[in-house]
Amino acid sequence: MSGRTHTTVLTPQDRIKTFDPYVANLIDRTAWYEASRCIMCFDAPCVTACPTRINIPEFIFRIKTRNYRGSAKIIRESNIFGGECGYVCPVERLCESKCVRNNLGEEPVAISLLQRFVYEMEKPKGLVKFDKAPSNKKKVAVVGAGPAGLSAAYELGRKGYEVTVCDSNAKPGGLLIYGILPWKVAWSVAESEIANIKEYGVRLLTKKPIADAKGLLKDFDAVYISTGATKSAGLGIPGEDLPGVHLAQDFLYKVACYVKGEGKAPELKGKKVVVVGGGDTAIDCAMASLRLGAEKVYVLYRRSLSEMPAVPYGRKQAKEEGAEFMLLTAPVKIIGGNKVSGVECVKMELGSPDASGRRSVKPIKGSEFTVETDVVILAVGQKPDEAALKSFGVKVKDGLIEVDKNYATSIKGVFAGGDAVNGGDTVVEAVAEGKKAAEAIDKYLSGRK
Amino acid sequence: MVTKPDLTVKFCKLELESPYMLSSAPPTCTGEMIMRAFEEGWAGAVTKTIKPDKTAVYDYDNRFGIMGFEDKQMVVFENIEEVTKRPLGTWIKEIKEVKKKYPEKPLIGSLMAEPKEDEWEALARAVSEAGVDMLELNFGCPHGMPERGMGAFCGQRPELIEKLTKASKQGSNVPIMVKLTPNVTDIAFMGKTAEAAGADAISAINTVLGLIGVNIDTFEPMPTVNGKSTFGGMSGPAMKPIAMRCVAQLCQATNIPVSGIGGITTWRDAVEFLLIGANNVQVCTSVMWRGYRLIHDMVDGLTQYLDDKGFSSVKEIQGLTLPKLTAWSKLDKDWEVVAKIDKDKCIKCGICFVGCRDGGYQAIKFEQGKAAEVDEEKCDACSLCTLSCPVPGCITWKRVKK
Numbered sequence: 123m124s125g126r127t128h129t130t131v132l133t134p135q136d137r138i139k140t141f142d143p144y145v146a147n148l149i150d151r152t153a154w155y156e157a158s159r160c161i162m163c164f165d166a167p168c169v170t171a172c173p174t175r176i177n178i179p180e181f182i183f184r185i186k187t188r189n190y191r192g193s194a195k196i197i198r199e200s201n202i203f204g205g206e207c208g209y210v211c212p213v214e215r216l217c218e219s220k221c222v223r224n225n226l227g228e229e230p231v232a233i234s235l236l237q238r239f240v241y242e243m244e245k246p247k248g249l250v251k252f253d254k255a256p257s258n259k260k261k262v263a264v265v266g267a268g269p270a271g272l273s274a275a276y277e278l279g280r281k282g283y284e285v286t287v288c289d290s291n292a293k294p295g296g297l298l299i300y301g302i303l304p305w306k307v308a309w310s311v312a313e314s315e316i317a318n319i320k321e322y323g324v325r326l327l328t329k330k331p332i333a334d335a336k337g338l339l340k341d342f343d344a345v346y347i348s349t350g351a352t353k354s355a356g357l358g359i360p361g362e363d364l365p366g367v368h369l370a371q372d373f374l375y376k377v378a379c380y381v382k383g384e385g386k387a388p389e390l391k392g393k394k395v396v397v398v399g400g401g402d403t404a405i406d407c408a409m410a411s412l413r414l415g416a417e418k419v420y421v422l423y424r425r426s427l428s429e430m431p432a433v434p435y436g437r438k439q440a441k442e443e444g445a446e447f448m449l450l451t452a453p454v455k456i457i458g459g460n461k462v463s464g465v466e467c468v469k470m471e472l473g474s475p476d477a478s479g480r481r482s483v484k485p486i487k488g489s490e491f492t493v494e495t496d497v498v499i500l501a502v503g504q505k506p507d508e509a510a511l512k513s514f515g516v517k518v519k520d521g522l523i524e525v526d527k528n529y530a531t532s533i534k535g536v537f538a539g540g541d542a543v544n545g546g547d548t549v550v551e552a553v554a555e556g557k558k559a560a561e562a563i564d565k566y567l568s569g570r571k
Numbered sequence: 572m573v574t575k576p577d578l579t580v581k582f583c584k585l586e587l588e589s590p591y592m593l594s595s596a597p598p599t600c601t602g603e604m605i606m607r608a609f610e611e612g613w614a615g616a617v618t619k620t621i622k623p624d625k626t627a628v629y630d631y632d633n634r635f636g637i638m639g640f641e642d643k644q645m646v647v648f649e650n651i652e653e654v655t656k657r658p659l660g661t662w663i664k665e666i667k668e669v670k671k672k673y674p675e676k677p678l679i680g681s682l683m684a685e686p687k688e689d690e691w692e693a694l695a696r697a698v699s700e701a702g703v704d705m706l707e708l709n710f711g712c713p714h715g716m717p718e719r720g721m722g723a724f725c726g727q728r729p730e731l732i733e734k735l736t737k738a739s740k741q742g743s744n745v746p747i748m749v750k751l752t753p754n755v756t757d758i759a760f761m762g763k764t765a766e767a768a769g770a771d772a773i774s775a776i777n778t779v780l781g782l783i784g785v786n787i788d789t790f791e792p793m794p795t796v797n798g799k800s801t802f803g804g805m806s807g808p809a810m811k812p813i814a815m816r817c818v819a820q821l822c823q824a825t826n827i828p829v830s831g832i833g834g835i836t837t838w839r840d841a842v843e844f845l846l847i848g849a850n851n852v853q854v855c856t857s858v859m860w861r862g863y864r865l866i867h868d869m870v871d872g873l874t875q876y877l878d879d880k881g882f883s884s885v886k887e888i889q890g891l892t893l894p895k896l897t898a899w900s901k902l903d904k905d906w907e908v909v910a911k912i913d914k915d916k917c918i919k920c921g922i923c924f925v926g927c928r929d930g931g932y933q934a935i936k937f938e939q940g941k942a943a944e945v946d947e948e949k950c951d952a953c954s955l956c957t958l959s960c961p962v963p964g965c966i967t968w969k970r971v972k973k
């Protein structure tokens with residue numbers, strides 16, 4: 123069997139000139155070829171690795187028979203954001219990591235490329251529609267129009283509930299619209315899928331922040347909280363309040379607004395930027411900085427490459443574009459007068475693995491050095507807005523909303539999911555949690571008249 | 572709400588919810604298997620061939636073989652398997668169970684016996700009384716059984732087709748379908764013989780006699796049963812052209828419905844069989860290869876296809892292509908064309924050049940790095956370049972007057 127299909131990728135020099143997507147899609151013939159690489163495993167491990175359990179072998183088989191619409195049905199049936207997920211899922215640690223071709227010493231089937239292809243073939247005729255149950259007159263409120271909230275809203279709308287979704291932002295979509303930048307996926311993909319969700323009778327209210335979730339129970343039979351985890355954590359080192367220091371989430375939100383023409387971007391032209399962190403968000407910050415014209419971008423990570431949580435694909439892309447990785451390096455202090463001028467760092471060394479198998483690190487005495495920089499972006503973790511969670515009145519544990527296995531919070535009738543509960547995971551996990559919560563809410567409300 | 576095209580098919584007296592049935596083979600070896608297939612969505616099933624208890628049947632271990640091609644693991648499947656080993660009484664009990672649980676799904680009993688009229692009549696009576704909706708007479712199995720006067724032995728002898736079809740009609744009150752072997756000189760003649768003897772339908776094809784391969788390290792033929800082998804029955808994707816030829820010939824020669832079998836893997840294959848006149852189709856090898864679940868895309872893809880083409884039912888496409896199949900001598904001799912290469916689409920691989928030079932008419936000029944060009948004087952319009960060119964739509968036809 124021959125190798126995996128690769129599509130054209132723009133050169134690093136060309137792609138940092140814009141915020142546009144830079145990976146080309148499969149076409150009819152290459153998709154067919156790639157689809158023939160799927161062995162069609164029984165009880166396929168890729169399906170188990172997908173939080174929304176898309177029947178991957180079946181959707182790929184339908185590409186092979188050129189039943190593209192049927193393929194789209196399979197994907198959309200399990201994941202109402204199947205198009206978006208095709209573009210943004212970290213498949214290297216999800217479906218593709220479990221493809222049995224890995225066991226044959228080959229590259230996995232390009233599931234994400236195939237999923238994108240199916241979405242692009244689906245779009246011109248309008249996204250696939252499913253039957254909707256007639257209204258059952260029961261009302262559900264959803265707080266937060268990110269993928270978790272919208273997925274729950276869709277599932278409930280389809281089951282006949284009257285769903286109202288409130289979001290504080292000007293546009294629905296949560297991080298799909300205000301976090302994930304268009305070089306991964308054009309915003310039109312999420313927009314088309316959100317428009318599709320509206321067709322199931324879901325009401326979307328924007329610029330409508332909710333403070334009191336319990337209060338909603340006066341007008342609604344159940345409430346779903348999916349407000350995300352949009353606050354960045356700090357490091358707690360001196361100098362974090364200097365001008366020129368950004369928190370990752372705020373920084374990327376501003377960049378997203380700038381690209382949409384809705385605001386100004388941080389001024390980075392010709393500047394040196396230090397990004398602190400080793401996750402996918404750190405990589406996004408580095409790539410955004412390069413696109414804003416930064417002269418030099420360093421990514422500081424305190425462990426080594428093999429511990430880095432960011433997927434290898436993203437790391438490779440950022441590196442090609444010119445980001446420089448400083449590994450086993452931790453910031454100690456941000457220095458500067460009225461603005462940032464550098465970061466004092468210390469070299470780290472790896473110790474023995476801890477209980478979770480991750481190796482501990484400790485500073486090497488006397489290895490301190492300074493990196494000169496104009497800007498520092500802290501991408502060292504995210505969390506929900508604690509004050510907001512408090513105002514909802516639900517029980518909070520370790521900064522996250524506490525739920526039971528049915529996604530029920532401490533308040534009867536109030537459910538929660540997505541980043542606000544898991545602390546920040548992926549779009550596909552948010553969609554899956556929304557689906558499961560919808561099922562739990564349906565069960566809860568079917569028991570009541 | 573969307574209106575879906577109608578997939579139902581009327582086959583003799585049978586009402587099929589879609590044109591897809593399982594053929595008589597391993598996927599229909601027990602009542603339990605047939606019920607699972609029905610649950611999965613198959614419209615009907617033909618039981619694995621049932622025989623009288625006195626007929627001894629043996630199955631060798633390692634009775635299958637395959638042939639692949641390039642990146643395809645299997646394009647031909649071969650077997651030297653016999654008919655069912657299970658007693659008639661077991662089948663009668665299980666047929667009743669299946670019909671009780673799925674009264675609306677047509678169940679067809681496949682039969683085989685020694686070429687004696689009373690044996691066929693008795694078997695037909697026993698199986699039809701168990702409650703099947705139709706009988707299929709297996710005159711096709713080309714291995715094992717013919718050595719004892721059964722299977723293809725009957726299908727290759729018109730007098731036996733006639734005699735045994737009549738005997739089976741005598742024994743039963745349900746419609747009778749005759750399953751033919753492609754291992755004959757003129758399958759249309761065999762079809763007409765069956766029709767004249769009173770057959771209500773024909774199914775074709777059973778497997779094609781072949782030799783799947785030789786292990787060049789051990790010198791053993793395949794499938795190898797402890798060092799030796801025998802000729803076997805070939806099925807699977809590469810048999811489709813033979814099967815379609817047989818089905819088209821039968822549709823042209825007879826006036827009874829034909830159930831198309833042979834190499835059907837996807838809804839696209841099924842559409843082709845329907846277009847050349849098959850009433851419905853039966854599937855075996857692809858289900859052995861990938862499971863009953865193939866039915867989902869077979870149904871969905873066909874639905875989508877009919878919808879896209881503006882047909883409201885599967886009946887509208889049955890036989891659409893048949894009138895376009897004619898004798899060689901009746902094709903259009905005024906159809907004169909030459910190949911034309913699109914310079915902008917050409918990827919300069921030289922495939923058309925080397926093919927035309929060594930297997931055609933030396934009509935293509937090619938130099939590395941430049942688009943290939945056709946010498947219209949030399950082009951004989953054989954089609955080779957248009958088919959071997961890896962870029963769709965790059966080489967097309969231009970009408971000329973020669």
Ligand SMILES: Cc1cc2nc3c(=O)[nH]c(=O)nc-3n(C[C@H](O)[C@H](O)[C@H](O)COP(=O)(O)OP(=O)(O)OC[C@H]3O[C@@H](n4cnc5c(N)ncnc54)[C@H](O)[C@@H]3O)c2cc1C
Nearest residue numbers: 266268269270289290296297332349350540541547548549
């Ligand atoms: C920069 C960045 C890049 C990412 N890239 C990827 C990626 O490539 N692939 C991937 O799978 N995942 C990625 N993620 C993670 C993914 O975006 C999140 O896991 C996912 O969006 C979580 O969905 P959610 O619905 O829980 O929350 P969110 O998408 O955060 O949505 C929450 C919504 O709630 C609204 N809200 C908050 N409080 C209130 C309130 N009080 N009243 C009303 N509305 C409120 C917010 O305005 C927001 O619209 C990325 C995350 C970030 C930050």
Ligand SMILES: Cc1cc2nc3c(=O)[nH]c(=O)nc-3n(C[C@H](O)[C@H](O)[C@H](O)COP(=O)(O)O)c2cc1C
Nearest residue numbers: 594595596620650776777806807833834854855856
């Ligand atoms: C292993 C095997 C066993 C078969 N047994 C029978 C049988 O018992 N009776 C019969 O009529 N046909 C039998 N067949 C033939 C199939 O029903 C069918 O006619 C043939 O395989 C062509 O269809 P396909 O290409 O879809 O497999 C058998 C085929 C295979 C592969």
Ligand code: SF4
Nearest residue numbers: 597632633634635859
């Ligand atoms: S398929 Fe089943 S019965 Fe056949 S050889 Fe394998 S394990 Fe045995």
